[in-house]
């Protein structure tokens with residue numbers, strides 16, 4: 001495989017686009033951040049003519065694979081009527097109704113374009129509703145790239161502080177001084193630590209925001225009783241529980257992490273899969289909480305909110321899933337589990353300790369001696385990231401495209417042949433690494 005055209009374009013891009021890429025995570029792709037011509041279903045084709053089975057899938061949004069015909073057709077049909085109307089359409093009501101029919105949390109919706117944006121709205125609503133300013137964030141969780149949330153996602157261990165009461169470590173230059181002052185960082189999966197946070201800050205915490213399944217670090221499903229305990233603590237101390245379902249929503253189950261875990265928060269945010277690859281994000285909150293948004297006391301705006309293309313794509317996606325949700329998610333998670341089992345077997349065969357952890361529709365592969373990882377510290381202290389980068393490059397050379405961080409995204413377009421090809425490549429890659 002050669003990547004000459006991508007290399008040339010990357011060189012050119014670097015002269016005109018900062019870093020040659022548009023989202024930092026893409027920079028780590030080896031041997032070079034690739035330039036693509038096309039994606040369809042489970043596959044992508046780069047500018048050098050290489051074909052890949054793609055498990056990046058837009059970093060998760062493409063739940064049906066690239067460019068599914070039924071979304072392309074729906075958007076095509078609506079797009080002639082305008083793109084950005086700055087007014088309401090019936091589609092947005094239908095999308096909100098489809099979401100309400102799918103998820104356990106029964107509330108009112110607001111739409112925006114990205115997960116980052118919608119998490120900002122959720123925090124503002126929580127503060128506006130409770131009149132409190134502090135909030136609890138967990139180490140290893142990601143809620144977007146803005147100043148108010150880009151703390152302790154993957155902090156260096158020598159800056160992270162104690163396990164029980166971690167420091168809030170900002171992860172970018174240029175963040176506003178004080179932007180982290182209201183954040184209390186807590187360790188994930190540790191109810192006693194969370195209770196201690198509430199005891200130390202009674203009447204001050206507006207909300208606890210969490211990835212209910214920790215998609216940004218090792219795909220960690222919370223211990224039994226943890227989410228229920230966190231909800232109880234929020235209710236006891238008058239704080240709101242916010243599930244950031246930007247990854248889990250419409251990926252792990254029709255009702256997302258709420259259906260998967262049986263725990264229903266006060267607010268939840270959605271992005272990625274909700275519109276099958278189009279840039280839509282959604283906040284759902286209990287009606288009495290969202291009342292502050294309805295009245296305009298909590299401000300929310302956006303020129304692109306609920307634009308025609310996005311709402312058309314979301315309506316088509318959610319309608320498609322609603323035709324047979326059980327079949328859709330059984331199939332998606334089932335294929336993912338099959339792939340996970342195959343990867344485990346390949347690692348065992350090669351004698352390389354590789355942890356495959358997750359729930360089928362999304363999972364992580366990391367190189368660690370651990371048999372499971374249940375919080376950020378276990379990840380940071382044991383995972384060999386360089387080894388994963390070598391694995392990903394080996395896989396790429398055999399036509400399998402993986403994310404740069406270790407997270408895999410299944411789509412309903414991945415078929416048995418894709419899985420067989422992927423496992424063949426994994427066996428060969430791990431053998432080379434073992435050698």
Ligand SMILES: Cc1ncc(COP(=O)(O)O)c(C=O)c1O
Nearest residue numbers: 114115116142143144246247271
């Ligand atoms: C859990 C979670 N929340 C929020 C975001 C931010 O979403 P976006 O990249 O659409 O701004 C992400 C992105 O990966 C995410 O994984």
